[in-house]
Amino acid sequence: MDTSLTDSLxxxxxxxxxxxxVNYGEREILHGISFDVNRGETLVILGGSxxxxxxxxxxxxxxxxxxxxxxxxxxxxxxxxxxSEMDAIRKKIGMSFQGGAxxxxxxxxxxxxxxxxxHTRLEExxxxxxLRLKLEQVGxxxxxxxxxxxxxxxxxxxxxxxxxxxxxxxxxxxxxxxAGLDPIIAAGIxxxxxxxxxAFRMTIIVVTHELASAYLIADRMVLIDxxxxxxxGTTEEMRASTQPRVRQFLDRVAEPEVARELxxxxxxxxxxxxRSR
Amino acid sequence: xxxxxxxGGSVTNGLAYVGALASLGGQAAYYTFVxxxxxxxxxxxxxxxxxxxVGVRAIPILSLITFFIGLILALxxxxxxxxxxAISYVATAVAISMSRELGPLIxxxxxxxxxxxxxxxxxxxMKVTEEIDALETMAISPVHFLVTPKFIAMAIMLPCLTIWxxxxxxxxxxxxxVAQADFTxxxxxxxxxxxxxxxxxxxxxxxxxMFGITITAVGCLEGLSTGAGxxxxxxxxxxxxxxxxxxxxxxxxxxxxxxxxISEH
Numbered sequence: 001m002d003t004s005l006t007d008s009l010x011x012x013x014x015x016x017x018x019x020x021x022v023n024y025g026e027r028e029i030l031h032g033i034s035f036d037v038n039r040g041e042t043l044v045i046l047g048g049s050x051x052x053x054x055x056x057x058x059x060x061x062x063x064x065x066x067x068x069x070x071x072x073x074x075x076x077x078x079x080x081x082x083x084s085e086m087d088a089i090r091k092k093i094g095m096s097f098q099g100g101a102x103x104x105x106x107x108x109x110x111x112x113x114x115x116x117x118x119h120t121r122l123e124e125x126x127x128x129x130x131l132r133l134k135l136e137q138v139g140x141x142x143x144x145x146x147x148x149x150x151x152x153x154x155x156x157x158x159x160x161x162x163x164x165x166x167x168x169x170x171x172x173x174x175x176x177x178x179a180g181l182d183p184i185i186a187a188g189i190x191x192x193x194x195x196x197x198x199a200f201r202m203t204i205i206v207v208t209h210e211l212a213s214a215y216l217i218a219d220r221m222v223l224i225d226x227x228x229x230x231x232x233g234t235t236e237e238m239r240a241s242t243q244p245r246v247r248q249f250l251d252r253v254a255e256p257e258v259a260r261e262l263x264x265x266x267x268x269x270x271x272x273x274x275r276s277r
Numbered sequence: 278x279x280x281x282x283x284x285g286g287s288v289t290n291g292l293a294y295v296g297a298l299a300s301l302g303g304q305a306a307y308y309t310f311v312x313x314x315x316x317x318x319x320x321x322x323x324x325x326x327x328x329x330x331v332g333v334r335a336i337p338i339l340s341l342i343t344f345f346i347g348l349i350l351a352l353x354x355x356x357x358x359x360x361x362x363a364i365s366y367v368a369t370a371v372a373i374s375m376s377r378e379l380g381p382l383i384x385x386x387x388x389x390x391x392x393x394x395x396x397x398x399x400x401x402x403m404k405v406t407e408e409i410d411a412l413e414t415m416a417i418s419p420v421h422f423l424v425t426p427k428f429i430a431m432a433i434m435l436p437c438l439t440i441w442x443x444x445x446x447x448x449x450x451x452x453x454x455v456a457q458a459d460f461t462x463x464x465x466x467x468x469x470x471x472x473x474x475x476x477x478x479x480x481x482x483x484x485x486x487m488f489g490i491t492i493t494a495v496g497c498l499e500g501l502s503t504g505a506g507x508x509x510x511x512x513x514x515x516x517x518x519x520x521x522x523x524x525x526x527x528x529x530x531x532x533x534x535x536x537x538x539i540s541e542h
Contacts (some may be wrong), residue, residue, distance in 0.1 A: 061414050090416035101411035103403075115415045165417075 013072075014039045014171060014203045015060065020069035022052075022059050029055045031227045032069065042197055042204040044214040047224035048248065056224065057175055057207045061095050062086050064085070065108045077183030082226050091119055095173040099180075100156035102148035107133070117167045134162040137199075138192060162190060172196065174243035177178030178213050180235040186213065211250065215239075223249060289348045298494040301501075307426040307495075312421070322427035329532035331392045331427075332434030336441065343442040345381055347371055347449025355458065364458045368465050371450030374513075380443040381435075381481045382409060382529060385488040388435060389521040393496040396427055397517035400500025400533040409501070424497045428490060435489030436482045441482070459536050480536045487528050495521045 015037040029052045037043045047053035058064045060071060062078055070077045071087055081089075102111045114130045117121060122130070135141050138158040148156060157177060164172060177193065178186035190213045196218070197204055208214055214221060214235075221238050223230045223246055231238060231246045234274040238246065247253070313319055317385045352371035400423060403409050447469045454460035460468070499517040503509045 058410075063410050063413060088417035091415055093414070095411070095414040097407045097411055099406055103408055103411075104406075114417070118415070130493050163411075227299040 009059065012093075013037060014074065015205075016070075017060070018070040018215070020056075020059065020071060021067050022055055022235040023057075024066040028067070029227055030059070032222075033227075034050055034233055035222055037203060037205060038203045039203055042047065042193070042206065042217055044218035044221045045205065045207045045224060046074070046211075046214055047207075048209060048249070048262040051224045052227040053207045053224050054175065054208075057173060057205070060205065061093060061173055062090065071111055077087060080237055083258065091115075091167055092169055093171045093173065094167065094169035096157065096164045096177065098176045100148070100160040102156060102159055104148055106148075107144060108140070108146050108148060108151070108162075111148065111159060112144070112163045112166055115163070120166065124152045130166070131162075134165050135159075137165060138162045139188075139195075152185075154181050154188060155180070157189055158192065161189075161196075169202065171203045174204070174208075176208055177206060178208065178210050186210070190216050211252070225249075288500040294520075297498055301420065301424065301498050302428070302490060302494050305425045308418070308421045308425040309429060317421065319421070319429065320426050323422075324440060324536060327426050327430035328434050330395075331388065331430050331465050332438055335387060335391050335438060337444055338391075339438055340445045342387060343375075343380065343383055343445040344449035345376055347446030348452055349449075349508045350374055350379070350446070351450040351453035355453065365460075365468070367407060367454055367458055367534040368447075368450065368460065368468035370425060372447055372469035372472050373477060375446035375450075376443045376477045376531075378481070378529075380446055381439050381485040381488060382525070384435060384439045385492065385525045386522065388431070388489070389518055389525070392431070393521045394514045394518050396493065396496030397499040397503075397513045398510055400424075400469060400497055401503035402414065404503045405505065405507060405510060406435075419501070424493070424501075428493045431489035432486050433489075433494045435448065435485045435492075438476075439482060440486040443478070444508040476540070480532075484529060484532050487532060488525050491524045491528050492521045495524055 013036040014138050017036070018028055018034050020033045033056065045053045045056060055064060059066055061071075066079045069079065071079050074092065076085065076089060078086060078089060102108070104165070106114070109115060109131055109182065113136050114125050116127045117190060120127075131144060132141065135144060138161050140155060140158050140162060143151070143155070143159070151159060161174075174193065177189045181189065193204060193206065194217055196202060204217075206214075206217060220232065220234050222232045223238070227247055230249075231241055231243055233241070238250065239245065241250075287298065309319060350371045351367050355364055358364050358366050358370070377436050399410070400419075403423075409419050412422055413421070447466070449464055451465040453459070454465040455462055497515045499513040499520065501512045
């Protein structure tokens, strides 16, 4: 990448993805994806099951290695940096996992304080104040001595957000924030994301397949299908889009039955045809 | 031709597995001996709580098993020895076979059942619930945080348990000695102690340290390589037990042979 582009990236985009390809073994999951995430915006990555959106998120936080392409986070290409440089970047990002991923053997408070105890030399009393502050931000004040197993699904997600916020990250990632929650609790999590966005001007990236939640929280959306970007744009642009694949996803239209049946027949007979050849 | 390629494939897989174990052990050694001097202290608190779990809580069951093993050994040895009128050598037979071989081995097998499987299940569950991923995104090394304290706990507790197992085995043998072989309790114990060389005990303890490291490496590696889904945790746990027993026997063989050839010279 030439320097002029790098410079422009640093001024406008917090994250820039260029021609990203990711493989699981032989199979390519993402086929050359490029997009930017601007500072302070909330980008929602939409896509169906198996579209590659979770893989994209895992690659952005460095859990999967790209097979080709670049991911620029705060001016560094994480596809080509050492693990200690990656750790430095990870201290500036927070990630809220789908099931919360709280450590079952620790209390909620210990979970939230863990990054602080690991990466800072703060006094124990300061850590305690910060942890109460973080729990309050997510509406869980008074729950620091509970074990994760004693919390409901929605509370676990809130605790996970508090842990992701512990290091005051500049970028926050959410994996399916409303998956497995009832509509009211899910709306509460959406509200929490909106509050974080307004209060801290954080860059937020959310992976979801929940349209209602996407419309509510997104500044811009990316629609991914079968490992490719189908459309990218602001919420209004997406709403107004006439692309068939976008309309199909946004209007929640099932795959056409006829095509499906033909595919199905073909799939059933393919093996036999191949053998008779 | 196909058999050859299958054999080659298995050998390569086996070597890759041993390599993965060694790599995990190497990383744990780095976090134990090098990283503390670079400002990443060892988690002693976690190591101590692991040591309690691995060591102290294993004592009742281990005592019972090794006591009976000592008694069985005495019975088996006496079966042959009494034909030669050498029943008084029962104490020697029990003491030597316990401290050289059976003490370390039985201890290892009890610890595999209690802790090796638990390591795989704990880490495997954390893998399935994305907790391992969460550690990594928080820039916390899972090997430093989870695996290293287990290595430390096992490398320290296994020799301790082995000494205890040797003692209990000798006590079990003494039950037979006193009841059937005209020993008094004190004479049986002193006969056992007289028959032991320091070398017998030390080689047993060296082996037990290696067993502890092997069991931890296998348990943690199986946990970390757990696939997606809850049923994979069960599979990892089973594999951890089977592979640990196998690897412990291999390590036993290697070190026993090593000590044999060293003592020859």
